[in-house]
Amino acid sequence: MTASVAGTSLSMAGALNRALADALEDDPSVLVFGEDVGPLGGVFRVTDGLAARFGETRVFDTPLAESGIVGTAIGMAMNGLRPVVEMQFDAFAYPAFEQITSHLAKLRNRTRGNVSLPVVIRVPYGGGIGGVEHHCDSSEAYYTHTPGLTVVTPGTPDDAYRLLRDSIASPDPVIFLEPKRRYWTRGELSDVAVPMDRALVRRTGSDVTLIAYGPMVATALETAAAAVEEGWDVEVVDLRTLSPFDDETVGASVRKTGRAVVVHEASGFGGYGAEVVARVTERCFHHLHAPVLRVTGFDIPYPPPKLEEHHLPSVDRILDAVARLQWDDEVVRGYGA
Amino acid sequence: MVATRERSLLPTEEPLSLLRKDGAPVTDSPLAMPDDEVLLELHRRMVIGRRFDTQATALTKQGRLAVYPSSRGQEACEVGSVLALRTEDWLFPTYRDSVALVTRGVDPGETLTLLQGGWHLGYDPYQHRVGPQCTPLATNTLHAVGFAHAARVKGEDTAALVLLGDGATSEGDTHEALNYAGVWHAPVVFLVQNNGYAISVPLSKQTAAPTLAAKGVGYGVPSVLVDGNDVAAVYAVVREALESGGPTLIEALTYRIEAHTNADDATRYRTSDEVAAWLDRDPVDRIEAHLTARGLLGPARKAEIAAEAEDFAASVRAKLNVDHEYDPATLFEHVYATPTTHLREQAAALAEELA
Numbered sequence: 001m002t003a004s005v006a007g008t009s010l011s012m013a014g015a016l017n018r019a020l021a022d023a024l025e026d027d028p029s030v031l032v033f034g035e036d037v038g039p040l041g042g043v044f045r046v047t048d049g050l051a052a053r054f055g056e057t058r059v060f061d062t063p064l065a066e067s068g069i070v071g072t073a074i075g076m077a078m079n080g081l082r083p084v085v086e087m088q089f090d091a092f093a094y095p096a097f098e099q100i101t102s103h104l105a106k107l108r109n110r111t112r113g114n115v116s117l118p119v120v121i122r123v124p125y126g127g128g129i130g131g132v133e134h135h136c137d138s139s140e141a142y143y144t145h146t147p148g149l150t151v152v153t154p155g156t157p158d159d160a161y162r163l164l165r166d167s168i169a170s171p172d173p174v175i176f177l178e179p180k181r182r183y184w185t186r187g188e189l190s191d192v193a194v195p196m197d198r199a200l201v202r203r204t205g206s207d208v209t210l211i212a213y214g215p216m217v218a219t220a221l222e223t224a225a226a227a228v229e230e231g232w233d234v235e236v237v238d239l240r241t242l243s244p245f246d247d248e249t250v251g252a253s254v255r256k257t258g259r260a261v262v263v264h265e266a267s268g269f270g271g272y273g274a275e276v277v278a279r280v281t282e283r284c285f286h287h288l289h290a291p292v293l294r295v296t297g298f299d300i301p302y303p304p305p306k307l308e309e310h311h312l313p314s315v316d317r318i319l320d321a322v323a324r325l326q327w328d329d330e331v332v333r334g335y336g337a
Numbered sequence: 338m339v340a341t342r343e344r345s346l347l348p349t350e351e352p353l354s355l356l357r358k359d360g361a362p363v364t365d366s367p368l369a370m371p372d373d374e375v376l377l378e379l380h381r382r383m384v385i386g387r388r389f390d391t392q393a394t395a396l397t398k399q400g401r402l403a404v405y406p407s408s409r410g411q412e413a414c415e416v417g418s419v420l421a422l423r424t425e426d427w428l429f430p431t432y433r434d435s436v437a438l439v440t441r442g443v444d445p446g447e448t449l450t451l452l453q454g455g456w457h458l459g460y461d462p463y464q465h466r467v468g469p470q471c472t473p474l475a476t477n478t479l480h481a482v483g484f485a486h487a488a489r490v491k492g493e494d495t496a497a498l499v500l501l502g503d504g505a506t507s508e509g510d511t512h513e514a515l516n517y518a519g520v521w522h523a524p525v526v527f528l529v530q531n532n533g534y535a536i537s538v539p540l541s542k543q544t545a546a547p548t549l550a551a552k553g554v555g556y557g558v559p560s561v562l563v564d565g566n567d568v569a570a571v572y573a574v575v576r577e578a579l580e581s582g583g584p585t586l587i588e589a590l591t592y593r594i595e596a597h598t599n600a601d602d603a604t605r606y607r608t609s610d611e612v613a614a615w616l617d618r619d620p621v622d623r624i625e626a627h628l629t630a631r632g633l634l635g636p637a638r639k640a641e642i643a644a645e646a647e648d649f650a651a652s653v654r655a656k657l658n659v660d661h662e663y664d665p666a667t668l669f670e671h672v673y674a675t676p677t678t679h680l681r682e683q684a685a686a687l688a689e690e691l692a
Binding site for chain 1: 679
């Protein structure tokens with residue numbers, strides 16, 4: 001086994017790189033491939049140095065064809081390998097959608113467990129980096145709506161390392177969504193083992209729960225810090241794994257605080273947050289003092305870079321939502337309560 | 338046994354063949370004729386395969402199968418390609434390849450589970466080295482390339498045979514798979530059964546290419562055009578391709594005698610004259626005529642095979658006529674390796690509803 005990473009300070013991209021390197025080191029059946037992941041090291045340098053260290057049989061560039069990347073990964077996994085593939089950007093994963101939804105997600109079920117597909121699909125996702133169109137989508141709901149997939153997204157470098165290692169070790173296919181705007185955030189890795197399917201309370205508070213994931217974990221924590229001035233004690237739950245959903249951790253938090261706001265970058269309508277709100281409402285209704293609100297991107301195609309700041313959930317917008325949570329027990333206009 | 342020809346990126350203009358329509362051997366074929374025992378086995382399996390196919394179609398009329406896509410008329414491809422597989426090779430079939438599956442040794446009941454509607458797949462792919470029957474067209478081509486590439490990475494001498502139709506060659510995955518196979522030099526044989534129609538759409542509306550085999554050159558994949566109703570030739574070119582160590586695109590010219598499925602009406606898009614012309618090129622009759630003319634097949638063996646085919650059909654009926662009990666609890670199994678809390682709750686809710 002590779003040495004412990006505890007105490008190492010790394011960017012999220014660095015932590016992911018370390019996780020890939022350690023997985024390649026520990027398990028000869030692990031392969032890393034995709035577009036530009038070889039000698040270049042990926043457009044975000046997440047695979048930097050891996051081809052040189054492990055050779056181009058195990059870390060290699062593919063033709064520029066995403067359905068091909070996932071379709072061949074399925075065949076390789078059927079033949080005993082553990083492919084970890086990269087989709088270069090969120091929106092560039094769509095050509096692979098059929099292979100993901102019709103085959104990768106279903107083959108265990110179709111074959112009654114005879115075929116196991118331990119494939120990890122890494123997808124840099126989300127906005128906030130000034131990217132032009134098709135480079136900033138938050139595509140999580142497409143995947144969480146597909147039974148059979150595990151959908152994971154880290155919010156910190158520590159989780160980036162741990163969750164990627166766990167995802168590679170998982171017997172199930174994993175969509176691993178990497179919040180690209182947080183690639184350069186540094187943090188210390190720990191040796192605390194939290195099961196990948198558990199959410200984590202990142203900050204404890206007594207008044208309201210912010211439910212966030214991926215790129216919005218940092219924003220939620222910033223909001224919690226700013227809320228202190230307003231007199232609110234905010235709890236932040238980082239979902240980590242979007243599917244399967246950790247009802248226990250989320251429910252415990254909301255039952256404690258009685259108020260909740262779900263935050264994500266993706267458009268709200270039919271989005272992942274709607275599922276979270278429904279689950280929280282169904283399970284915690286009698287503990288709620290206010291409707292569970294969402295702060296999400298607008299229901300528009302992802303904006304051009306000069307306008308994206310208006311689309312992305314901000315600390316102010318989240319604080320505004322918190323302010324609407326019926327603190328004086330009056331009906332808030334516009335929410336149909 | 339099979340002569341090694343020079344592999345060319347471009348197919349021949351005329352399809353390669355070993356047997357003429359009347360069963361007489363082609364004298365100047367570049368292909369080597371399979372051994373007599375192989376020819377006899379090809380014939381036997383084709384007769385059994387055809388009987389299986391007619392039995393399955395009959396079972397749709399009795400409501401025992403939800404649907405059945407017949408491969409009648411394509412037995413030379415279904416049987417010739419599968420018998421060309423070496424033990425360690427893998428087959429990646431589609432929904433129209435039930436005859437290929439039973440030829441590979443998959444239990445006929447398990448072969449028909451998908452079409453019978455009891456489950457989405459009836460067999461364990463690892464038991465007979467047969468990938469899952471693939472319904473979304475051409476997606477299995479990429480699975481075959483990945484599988485074969487993995488075998489090479491692991492140092493195993495395993496090739497993959499993927500079956501697809503003329504319609505599937507228009508799908509993006511076919512192009513990606515040929516391209517990947519070319520770049521990786523993966524040991525994959527793409528056998529395109531060009532049966533003339535994608536449900537109702539004729540090949541002329543599918544492609545402007547001179548032949549489907551001609552597409553291989555664009556990917557650096559050696560290509561072969563073969564008479565798909567000549568089982569000796571199909572066997573020879575597939576075996577040659579499997580042993581080549583690299584990718585091959587084979588287009589086999591054949592014809593779907595039946596409609597797309599029992600639910601389709603082929604008279605809406607093709608003439609009976611056209612069907613009659615192809616019935617005259619029947620692949621089973623051809624090998625039978627060849628073996629008979631050479632004195633290898635007499636009335637006794639024919640009767641023996643016919644009886645065996647009837648027994649097989651009876652076993653198919655017996656398997657399909659069983660009224661199974663379906664346990665709703667199985668719906669929640671194998672969605673994930675370990676059942677999730679969420680699915681355990683839904684399973685309990687359904688159980689309560691049914692209690």
